[in-house]
Amino acid sequence: MAETAPRPTILEALEHRVLVLDGAMGTQIHDADLTLDDFDGLENCSEILCTSRPDVIRQIHAGYLAAGADVVETNTFGGMPHVLVEFDIQDRVHEINRAAVRLAREAALEHETPDRPRYVLGAIGPGTKLVTLGQITFDDLVASYRAQAEALIEGGPPTGFNADSETTGVDAVLVETCQDILQIKAVVSAIIQAQQHHGLWNTDRQVPIFVSITIEQQGTMLVGSDITAAVNALADLPIAGIGMNCATGPKEMTEHLRYLGANSTKHVTVYPNAGLPTLQEGRTVFPMQPGPFAEQVGHLAEEIGISLVGGCCGTTPAHIAAIAERVRTITPKKRDVAPEPGCSSLYRFVEYRQQNTTLNVGERCNASGSRRFKRLLEEEDWDQIVSLAREQMREGSHMLDVNVDYAGRDNASDMSIVVEKIVRQVDAPLMLDSTNPDVIEAGLKKAGGKCVLNSANLEDGEEKFAHFCQLAKTYGAALVLGTIDEDPEEAMARTADRKLSIAARMHALATETYGLAEDDLMFDPLVLPISTGMEKDRRSALETIEGTRRIAERFPKCQITCGLSNVSFGLKPAARQVLNSAFLHELVQAGMTSAILHISKILPRTKIPDYQWNAALNLIYDRRDGKDALPVEPPEELMQEIAAAN
Numbered sequence: 001m002a003e004t005a006p007r008p009t010i011l012e013a014l015e016h017r018v019l020v021l022d023g024a025m026g027t028q029i030h031d032a033d034l035t036l037d038d039f040d041g042l043e044n045c046s047e048i049l050c051t052s053r054p055d056v057i058r059q060i061h062a063g064y065l066a067a068g069a070d071v072v073e074t075n076t077f078g079g080m081p082h083v084l085v086e087f088d089i090q091d092r093v094h095e096i097n098r099a100a101v102r103l104a105r106e107a108a109l110e111h112e113t114p115d116r117p118r119y120v121l122g123a124i125g126p127g128t129k130l131v132t133l134g135q136i137t138f139d140d141l142v143a144s145y146r147a148q149a150e151a152l153i154e155g156g157p158p159t160g161f162n163a164d165s166e167t168t169g170v171d172a173v174l175v176e177t178c179q180d181i182l183q184i185k186a187v188v189s190a191i192i193q194a195q196q197h198h199g200l201w202n203t204d205r206q207v208p209i210f211v212s213i214t215i216e217q218q219g220t221m222l223v224g225s226d227i228t229a230a231v232n233a234l235a236d237l238p239i240a241g242i243g244m245n246c247a248t249g250p251k252e253m254t255e256h257l258r259y260l261g262a263n264s265t266k267h268v269t270v271y272p273n274a275g276l277p278t279l280q281e282g283r284t285v286f287p288m289q290p291g292p293f294a295e296q297v298g299h300l301a302e303e304i305g306i307s308l309v310g311g312c313c314g315t316t317p318a319h320i321a322a323i324a325e326r327v328r329t330i331t332p333k334k335r336d337v338a339p340e341p342g343c344s345s346l347y348r349f350v351e352y353r354q355q356n357t358t359l360n361v362g363e364r365c366n367a368s369g370s371r372r373f374k375r376l377l378e379e380e381d382w383d384q385i386v387s388l389a390r391e392q393m394r395e396g397s398h399m400l401d402v403n404v405d406y407a408g409r410d411n412a413s414d415m416s417i418v419v420e421k422i423v424r425q426v427d428a429p430l431m432l433d434s435t436n437p438d439v440i441e442a443g444l445k446k447a448g449g450k451c452v453l454n455s456a457n458l459e460d461g462e463e464k465f466a467h468f469c470q471l472a473k474t475y476g477a478a479l480v481l482g483t484i485d486e487d488p489e490e491a492m493a494r495t496a497d498r499k500l501s502i503a504a505r506m507h508a509l510a511t512e513t514y515g516l517a518e519d520d521l522m523f524d525p526l527v528l529p530i531s532t533g534m535e536k537d538r539r540s541a542l543e544t545i546e547g548t549r550r551i552a553e554r555f556p557k558c559q560i561t562c563g564l565s566n567v568s569f570g571l572k573p574a575a576r577q578v579l580n581s582a583f584l585h586e587l588v589q590a591g592m593t594s595a596i597l598h599i600s601k602i603l604p605r606t607k608i609p610d611y612q613w614n615a616a617l618n619l620i621y622d623r624r625d626g627k628d629a630l631p632v633e634p635p636e637e638l639m640q641e642i643a644a645a646n
Contacts, residue, residue, distance in 0.1 A: 002334050007160050011208055011240060014308065018301050018308070019070040019309075020069050020320060021071045021121075021308055022069040023310060023315035024072065025073065027314055029473050045089075048087070048089065050076075057614070061104050062110065065118060067317035068321050068325070070116075070118060071121055073121045074101055076148065079148050080125075080144045080148040082141070083125075094151045097122075101168075102166060104120040112161060120169060121172045122152030125176060127183070136342060138186055141191045142181065142193070149195075154198060155167045156207070157169060176245055177212065179221050180223045181230055183212055188211070188238070188619045192238070210239065210544040212245045213245075215227060215245055224346060225346055226347060229348050231330065231348040232450050235339065236517060243260070243607060246267075250272040250297050254300065259296070264339065267308065268307060271310035271315075274288040274319060286313060294326040297327075300329070305334065341353075343449065343450045344429055344449040345423075345426075346449050350429050352522075352594065359593060360399070361397065361399045362428075363401050363563070365392070365400055365418070367403055367405060368405060373385065376388065377409070377418075386422060394597070396599040398429070402430055402433060403454075411434065413442070415443040429451065430451050431451065431596070432453055433458065437468055441475075447512065456468035456480065456506070459484045460489050461486055462509065466509075469513075469516060473515065479522065482538065483547070493547070495547075496550055499526070503523050506521075507555055519557055520557070525547035527544040527566050528566065530622075538622045541567050541586075541620040544562065548590040551591070562587060562596065564587075564596060568583075577602075579619065579620070582620060
């Protein structure tokens with residue numbers, strides 16, 4: 001007797017054909033005309049039907065599979081503790097979710113054949129509380145979702161046909177109808193922890209994670225994020241697919257899906273509603289009939305290269321049958337995707353490489369460098385801190401550096417509060433700045449967008465460096481790498497040679513050991529004040545410029561930034577403005593892509609007289625009296641100060 005070929009995983013199946021997902025669970029439950037007793041007296045708790053009326057749920061799964069679905073979702077949309085507590089059955093999370101997996105698997109096995117495997121997705125919904133709106137904490141959300149995920153994946157995915165429905169878990173997890181990017185990060189973290197608990201993560205039996213977001217009719221997620229912010233913020237998380245479901249029909253999703261197809265390297269999925277709902281005689285009605293619905297979904301699959309298609313609210317087995325027939329002969333389109341690297345606020349995406357300028361990072365929300373911010377932090381004047389953040393964005397900043405490190409205060413608490421306030425009220429990607437990883441993580445738990453972490457270095461060895469890399473990996477963040485190592489004599493690299501050497505070591509660790517993307521590494525070659533009059537500081541600027549040039553040539557995909565105002569520390573404001581402007585110009589010419597600065601204090605070259613510019617360059621390049629020095633006449637007060645430093 002010939003041996004049966006191994007059962008392909010769902011990811012392997014997606015490489016060969018477009019898979020068909022089932023349709024609406026709620027629509028079918030409603031049509032079953034159940035009584036309150038069928039729900040064990042728990043009105044609107046559809047998850048309880050997995051134990052109170054398993055026959056109904058099994059029949060719904062079977063109906064979709066008979067119609068042509070390759071994949072069915074478990075009836076666990078609200079099966080997490082923070083939702084089930086509303087029905088006082090939070091202690092039944094494991095029981096309900098395991099029952100749901102068994103029912104879906106039993107139905108799938110009845111329809112599975114060696115040439116047509118059927119798959120089970122563990123459905124995880126958005127819950128009833130949004131973390132970005134402060135309705136639940138990030139940690140509580142992770143704990144709740146982990147309890148559900150552990151039950152869904154228990155036993156791991158089946159490795160062969162005729163799997164035991166009692167001892168296997170789902171083939172993949174689908175985090176669906178997502179309305180808040182920060183909630184997605186919490187769920188993904190919870191699923192990873194659950195897989196680590198079961199010994200599945202980073203093994204050949206790892207359970208894939210799919211994420212499906214919901215874009216409302218106004219064009220954004222419920223908390224205001226557009227598709228660009230969502231794709232960017234999720235790009236570095238270990239998810240297999242990203243797509244859309246609910247809220248609208250396929251027509252309204254088209255442009256968002258096109259963006260997904262062109263900018264995400266992951267599988268793209270879609271399961272829309274059967275059109276935009278209307279109220280008829282007090283009942284919600286979805287207008288799209290199976291034929292037109294399937295035609296639109298099938299066209300999207302062909303045009304964009306969508307891997308998994310199905311239906312959400314208002315769809316029935318008839319809709320799924322029509323989709324299955326429409327996509328039966330479609331070969332998955334290979335998408336050539338090269339997304340632009342960048343970061344994001346809660347609301348939108350911002351490219352790292354700005355046209356005709358650097359990525360300007362506002363420096364004034366920093367307790368170490370801004371007296372105003374430090375005072376506002378002492379006074380806990382959160383409204384004025386938000387105003388300061390807005391002011392920097394109006395001046396031309398693309399991102400905000402946030403540093404609350406201040407002796408005598410609870411820095412983690414301050415970071416949590418400040419980030420929460422800014423995220424909700426200011427459209428700005430954030431650079432979370434602290435030497436303490438716990439303080440940075442407090443901010444990450446409040447920021448839904450893709451943040452930049454400032455900064456990792458090797459001063460305390462590779463263990464702390466690893467902690468920063470792991471934070472970036474867990475939350476999908478970028479990472480600033482400062483050129484400092486464990487050297488007991490002089491940890492901070494002063495020469496271009498040392499700056500490049502340390503950068504190369506950190507690059508290898510970050511990419512090869514911790515798996516961070518090159519695009520998301522932002523080197524800071526670091527500069528010390530050159531106006532101190534100390535001999536050892538005189539070459540700091542020119543070595544930083546040369547270090548920038550070498551790092552840019554060695555690692556062209558990486559970003560380079562600098563805390564610009566350090567170079568002029570100690571000078572009067574007018575002199576600082578000239579020196580900072582000239583230094584930035586030279587850094588950009590050398591390959592720098594970003595700068596942490598007070599953008600309104602930077603002047604273009606054309607606005608600075610030659611004699612002032614030349615005086616600044618003399619100081620930057622350590623040109624002392626002699627033939628290489630540029631002319632600085634007339635000797636005004638401003639230039640006298642710069643000359644004195646020279």
